[in-house]
Amino acid sequence: MTAYAPLRVGLVGYGLAGSVFHAPLVSATEGLVLDTVVTSNEERQAQARAEFPGVRLAASPDELWPRADELDLIVIASPNRTHVPLARAALEAGLPVVVDKPLAGTAAEARELAALAAERGLLLSVFQNRRWDNDFLTLAGLIEDGELGEVQRFESRFERWRPQLKGGWRESGDPEEIGGLLFDLGSHVVDQALTLFGPAVQVYAESDVRRPGAAADDDTFIAITHANGVRSHLYASATTAQLGPRFRVLGSKAGYVKYGLDPQEAALREGARPTAGEAWGVEPEELWGRIGSGESPLTGGGDPVRTLPGDYPAYYAAVAAALRGEGGNPVTALQAAAALDVLEAARRSSREGVSVTLLPHHDEEQHA
Numbered sequence: 001m002t003a004y005a006p007l008r009v010g011l012v013g014y015g016l017a018g019s020v021f022h023a024p025l026v027s028a029t030e031g032l033v034l035d036t037v038v039t040s041n042e043e044r045q046a047q048a049r050a051e052f053p054g055v056r057l058a059a060s061p062d063e064l065w066p067r068a069d070e071l072d073l074i075v076i077a078s079p080n081r082t083h084v085p086l087a088r089a090a091l092e093a094g095l096p097v098v099v100d101k102p103l104a105g106t107a108a109e110a111r112e113l114a115a116l117a118a119e120r121g122l123l124l125s126v127f128q129n130r131r132w133d134n135d136f137l138t139l140a141g142l143i144e145d146g147e148l149g150e151v152q153r154f155e156s157r158f159e160r161w162r163p164q165l166k167g168g169w170r171e172s173g174d175p176e177e178i179g180g181l182l183f184d185l186g187s188h189v190v191d192q193a194l195t196l197f198g199p200a201v202q203v204y205a206e207s208d209v210r211r212p213g214a215a216a217d218d219d220t221f222i223a224i225t226h227a228n229g230v231r232s233h234l235y236a237s238a239t240t241a242q243l244g245p246r247f248r249v250l251g252s253k254a255g256y257v258k259y260g261l262d263p264q265e266a267a268l269r270e271g272a273r274p275t276a277g278e279a280w281g282v283e284p285e286e287l288w289g290r291i292g293s294g295e296s297p298l299t300g301g302g303d304p305v306r307t308l309p310g311d312y313p314a315y316y317a318a319v320a321a322a323l324r325g326e327g328g329n330p331v332t333a334l335q336a337a338a339a340l341d342v343l344e345a346a347r348r349s350s351r352e353g354v355s356v357t358l359l360p361h362h363d364e365e366q367h368a
Helices: 016-027 042-051 065-070 080-092 107-120 134-144 185-197 264-269 313-323 333-352
Strands: 007-012 032-038 056-058 073-076 097-100 124-127 151-159 200-208 219-226 231-237 247-251 255-258 289-292 303-305
Touching (some): 007 016, 016 032, 016 042, 016 073, 016 097, 016 264, 016 313, 032 313, 042 056, 073 080, 080 097, 080 107, 107 124, 107 333, 124 313, 124 333, 134 185, 134 247, 134 255, 134 289, 185 219, 200 333
Parallel strands (some): 007 032, 007 073, 032 056, 073 097, 097 124
Antiparallel strands (some): 151 247, 200 219, 247 255, 255 289, 289 303
């Protein structure tokens, strides 16, 4: 087995994404080391120093580019509006990049970044961690094994009950902030649908601002018709007083229904960390989904299906392998662009009250 020097990571942003997801996952990945955290917030600097005693700190991303030769990867976990300019700056400095979703505010910007990365021969990957959710991995296995027959309808929900605003850029109505649930949770549900069922050809959406004082969409529905005929119905909401199933997937042979969220985010928020050789992403048997036909799972219909463990650490393990030339990019910028095509079409559909037809891109990678 070849021994490698650890790849040195610069992390831009230490809010929710940086402190809860990226820093812990990077530091838990063999072959990666968290070298520098960029944040101008003194409290967050202290938090980073406490959790990672050897980490270097920087107040601005501009401090990283002059010492690009001291780093091997930049992770961008700063507010959405900064993703494109920071990714461009990192690539122009000769550094591979991981960007938290959404990669950009438009598909065109995502494709421009993809072209720049290809021109420079650099990795540009997007952190679509929900591809490694426990329920998604389980569902993908059921589909691959033919347990559902031919899938006809895919229902996916990221629903929450948050009647009070939390504030911050995610709830801003300023288009430059790229806030709202359509581009936040919508990025996840659309990426999952495209990953499972391939390209979209038709999009219809309803996107509303429900909560008093809210300026960005907080209750959104997206309907996708895929090129293979599957229909995806996707929900992202902060105003759901009674939560529906996370997945309801209906096929010609059977259906699969799964309630509850993958446990990894909650574990990371509570300070748990993935450790080699220890169980991670495992949920109790009472939360397993059920597969069957002809009866509701809530009245005993169907059979329980063991939920596979969630595996967020697999994303950064794949990034490390790709940087060493031992594997492919786990989530490409062109895949992110295809999802942004859908999100932009959904925004237009909701605004104009129309169904939007998507045209294929000749250079596009397909998810499924």
